[in-house]
Amino acid sequence: MQTNFSPEQLADPHVAESEKILRKCVHCGFCTATCPTYVLLGDELDSPRGRIYLIKDMLENGRAADTETVTHIDRCLSCLSCMTTCPSGVDYMHLVDHARIHIEETYKRPLKDRFARAVIAATLPYPSRFRLALRAARLARPLAGLLKCISSLKTFGVMLDLAPRAVPAASDGARPAVYAAKGTPRGRVALLAGCAQPVLRPEINEATIRLLTGQGVEVVVSAGEGCCGALVHHMGREEQALASARHNVDIWLKVAEEDGLDAIVITASGCGTTIKDYGHMLRLDPAYAEKAAKVSALAKDVTEYLAGLDLPERGARGLTVAYHSACSMQHGQKITLAPKQLLKRAGFAVREPAEGHLCCGSAGTYNILQPEISAKLKARKVRNIEATKPNVIATGNIGCITQIASGTNIPILHTVELLDWAYGGPKPAGL
Numbered sequence: 329m330q331t332n333f334s335p336e337q338l339a340d341p342h343v344a345e346s347e348k349i350l351r352k353c354v355h356c357g358f359c360t361a362t363c364p365t366y367v368l369l370g371d372e373l374d375s376p377r378g379r380i381y382l383i384k385d386m387l388e389n390g391r392a393a394d395t396e397t398v399t400h401i402d403r404c405l406s407c408l409s410c411m412t413t414c415p416s417g418v419d420y421m422h423l424v425d426h427a428r429i430h431i432e433e434t435y436k437r438p439l440k441d442r443f444a445r446a447v448i449a450a451t452l453p454y455p456s457r458f459r460l461a462l463r464a465a466r467l468a469r470p471l472a473g474l475l476k477c478i479s480s481l482k483t484f485g486v487m488l489d490l491a492p493r494a495v496p497a498a499s500d501g502a503r504p505a506v507y508a509a510k511g512t513p514r515g516r517v518a519l520l521a522g523c524a525q526p527v528l529r530p531e532i533n534e535a536t537i538r539l540l541t542g543q544g545v546e547v548v549v550s551a552g553e554g555c556c557g558a559l560v561h562h563m564g565r566e567e568q569a570l571a572s573a574r575h576n577v578d579i580w581l582k583v584a585e586e587d588g589l590d591a592i593v594i595t596a597s598g599c600g601t602t603i604k605d606y607g608h609m610l611r612l613d614p615a616y617a618e619k620a621a622k623v624s625a626l627a628k629d630v631t632e633y634l635a636g637l638d639l640p641e642r643g644a645r646g647l648t649v650a651y652h653s654a655c656s657m658q659h660g661q662k663i664t665l666a667p668k669q670l671l672k673r674a675g676f677a678v679r680e681p682a683e684g685h686l687c688c689g690s691a692g693t694y695n696i697l698q699p700e701i702s703a704k705l706k707a708r709k710v711r712n713i714e715a716t717k718p719n720v721i722a723t724g725n726i727g728c729i730t731q732i733a734s735g736t737n738i739p740i741l742h743t744v745e746l747l748d749w750a751y752g753g754p755k756p757a758g759l
């Protein structure tokens with residue numbers, strides 16, 4: 329694609345990077361067929377190619393974001409399905425990241441949207457605040473229908489609807505500590521405890537620690553570690569995202585320097601995609617560029633790490649698992665085989681639902697901010713999963729777990745919970 333940026337514009341490293349990305353796009357449109365919003369809405373401006381044109385026009389003209397551009401960029405799930413499809417290697421992820429920062433800096437959203445986004449950014453990344461908010465949401469749930477009818481409060485009605493009916497007690501089994509390896513030592517890892525996940529499903533970190541320590545891996549859950557920054561990063565709140573990244577880089581490098589680390593293990597693939605990108609996010613910060621790149625190099629999805637442990641084969645368990653590959657797993661991190669192979673090796677029959685490349689509509693805060701599109705994607709995903717007639721659904725991202733669970737009665741677990749059970753842990757609740 330031809331671009332027309334001035335030398336002054338290209339002196340900005342963010343613009344220079346986006347220009348390089350734009351030039352790679354050859355307008356072929358292959359990406360449109362696999363873009364969930366284009367598949368649903370059929371509007372070129374809701375396709376990757378259409379969004380690329382909108383971003384190009386906004387950046388080239390050095391203008392503030394307008395309502396049309398914001399509407400179509402906001403509808404993008406950041407699922408990165410387009411990157412898997414693109415034959416030219418267009419780095420859409422970093423282009424849309426730049427566009428979101430530009431929107432945040434130059435576009436004044438209506439007051440109700442600014443308020444809703446500020447509440448999300450001040451709540452979700454903080455486990456104690458999030459737990460408190462969920463408890464309050466349980467009491468306020470009867471008001472959800474009313475709030476959704478009031479335009480200025482609709483987002484809060486959607487949040488009440490999404491809040492789980494029961495909030496689990498805080499887990500004692502995954503608190504900050506060093507969890508000793510059992511048997512022959514095989515490694516030492518830090519585990520990202522996460523922010524929303526331990527509040528919604530504390531069993532996931534507990535199962536991860538049990539499984540890893542049982543396989544001879546020492547697990548460190550670091551005190552003071554915080555949210556990876558993904559939630560606010562996708563809202564264009566760059567300073568907040570970078571502050572989270574710097575904070576975690578300091579914490580994990582301290583652990584690595586003290587006693588060594590083979591990996592930073594992550595159980596939410598949305599977080600994994602972001603932590604693997606810390607090196608890029610902080611590339612212009614001389615004090616952190618190198619350190620962040622080290623942390624990104626250590627980051628591994630839990631299934632990626634487990635695949636290297638050569639877990640023993642287990643006999644058939646007589647259970648059929650529908651494996652839902654989160655977008656951040658398959659498109660963001662390109663991890664496609666490991667989770668399925670691990671499940672099969674552990675004795676589960678694995679089925680792959682049709683249209684596996686399409687997002688379930690969770691996408692971080694997308695199900696709160698774009699509820700109509702999100703609901704359509706969820707219904708389509710659930711239909712495809714139920715068609716495989718599974719006993720249980722497995723996936724590797726808490727966002728997908730809560731989204732899909734709200735649309736089906738089939739139990740849904742994190743992949744690691746099934747693996748933990750197969751290798752000696754307790755039977756997961758709900759099975």
Ligand code: SF4
Binds near residue numbers: 379
């Ligand atoms: S990230 Fe997903 S929703 Fe956004 S343009 Fe690409 S395929 Fe479409």
Ligand code: SF4
Binds near residue numbers: 352354359413
């Ligand atoms: S597939 Fe790649 S090169 Fe083709 S239009 Fe989409 S982003 Fe551009």
